[in-house]
Amino acid sequence: MDYFSSRFKLGILGGGQLGKMMLYETRKFDIHTKVLEASNEAPCKISCNEFVLGNLMDFDAVYNFGKQVDVLTIEIENVNLDALEKLEDEGLKVYPPTKALRIIQNKAKQKLFYVDHGIPTAEFSRFAYASEIEDSIENGGLEFPFVWKAAQFGYDGQGVKVVRTMEDVKNLPAGECIAEDMIPFKNELAVIVVRSPSGEVVTYPVVEMEFHPEANQVEYVICPARIDDQVAKKAREVALTVSEKIQHIGILAVEMFQTKDDEILVNEVAPRPHNSGHYSIEASYTNQFEQHIRAILDLPLGKTDSKVAGIMVNLVGAEGHTGEVVYENIDKIMAMEGVTPHIYGKKQTRPFRKMGHVTIVNTDIDEARRVAQHVKETIRVVSK
Structure with a gap:
């Protein structure tokens, strides 16, 4: 396929700084780009050929966007994977593949993947709700200190906390999470x-x-x-x-x-x-x-x-x-x-x-x- 100075369109899900820096390179090669992003103030807006407003977690927004490009990539993991999977089934090249993103998007699944494939990682426990952590501590399943991580939607230090006391536990957000051993x-x-x-x-x-x-x-x-x-x-x-x-x-x-x-x-x-x-x-x-x-x-x-x-x-x-x-x-x-x-x-x-x-x-x-x-x-x- 001819990518350079052609009708080829590269789609990017996400309009943040990573996408903006990716666009420096597509500009260098004269590759036509189209970006989907929920914010009209996104850094990517000034650098891409086409900019589309839309929710990255919305099935229709992602699916309809994907139908308009030749190859689709991401600059953020938090995107609608069902839409990407349907696009792949219909023949669109989606990179990274949805199968890989399903492993990575959820930190609990990611950690289980490491265990299943013999990849060395810190010991951890998985919880459907943060409220279950308190029960685990009281029953001897968890010991302070440990690292709490939200299973999804963490970024830039958000969704990660070092937990040292029961008071810290009470302040944790609800939802699926993991508790990791502190590694020296x-x-x-x-x-x-x-x-x-x-x-x-x-x-x-x-x-x-x-x-x-x-x-x-x-x-x-x-x-x-x-x-x-x-x-x-x-x-x-x-x-x-x-x-x-x-x-x-x-x-x-x-x-x-x-x-x-x-x-x-x-x-x-x-x-x-x-x-x-x-x-x-x-x-x-x-x-x-x-x-x-x-x-x-x-x-x-x-x-x-x-x-x-x-x-x-x-x-x-x-x-x-x-x-x-x-x-x-x-x-x-x-x-x-x-x-x-x-x-x-x-x-x-x-x-x-x-x-x-x-x-x-x-x-x-x-x-x-x-x-x-x-x-x-x-x-x-x-x-x-």
Whole structure:
């Protein structure tokens, strides 16, 4: 199929910043794009060829949208899978496939999948309702502390809580969830695996993630991870196993724990471009967004090596600020060598909302980390 400067249409479900950065690449290749999104203020609106307002969880909205494109992909997992399945049955190429999304969309199903396929992961319990957790604690089934996760619709640190007391339990949202053992880990790592329909598979280098202690959001992504080569090899092997078992198409970001004993445990996965791969825009030969487009169109996959060390700093809304956004001191970070800000186009900020990111590249990883800290301490995302 001729994708370039042609009548071909690529459909994208979701209009957020991941879609916007994907559209940088489709613009580069002159691939016609059509985006479905519920918000008229979506970052994607300014970058796609066609923009359609619609609820991603609505069967008719997703199905009717899919009938108007030649290949359909996602930039968010929370979409109507029944509509995607019907479109697949009618011959539309949907990537990642619905079968993979059904495993990933629900964290309880995802964890059970790991167990069924011998993929190392933290011990967990599954609950139909959060109210059942209290009974489990009282009967000795669960012990404090543990990690509570909503089975569905979690994002950017939402839907995850560390539970230390019975009072914490009483404040949990209702609904299906899992309770995971707290893992005493050395590092949180991630590996991006890319798979094409014809079976070509590549991996990106292992990255190290540092999280905000309160918001449970990634603050820094460091590539390459500052870990032993054998641990990195093991992490890539585990990620490849997950990819092979799930049989996704496109990008799969595999988040993992490196335990105190250097074992690798899978935390969770995302079947689309991911925060842990943003560094690749400046640091890699082929960034993750271009790679995703190459994969879903079954084009040759690009080189995943890094040209230089890269660090990503998330820009999130400052606490105490809600309203029209202002990026304080952005000119100061732009004066720093190797620093590139990416602003997502969200006009309204609120505490911990992802508003952009900054990449720092340097031949010296330690110097890049020092500059990243300086960037974090300099720029502020506030409201007018």
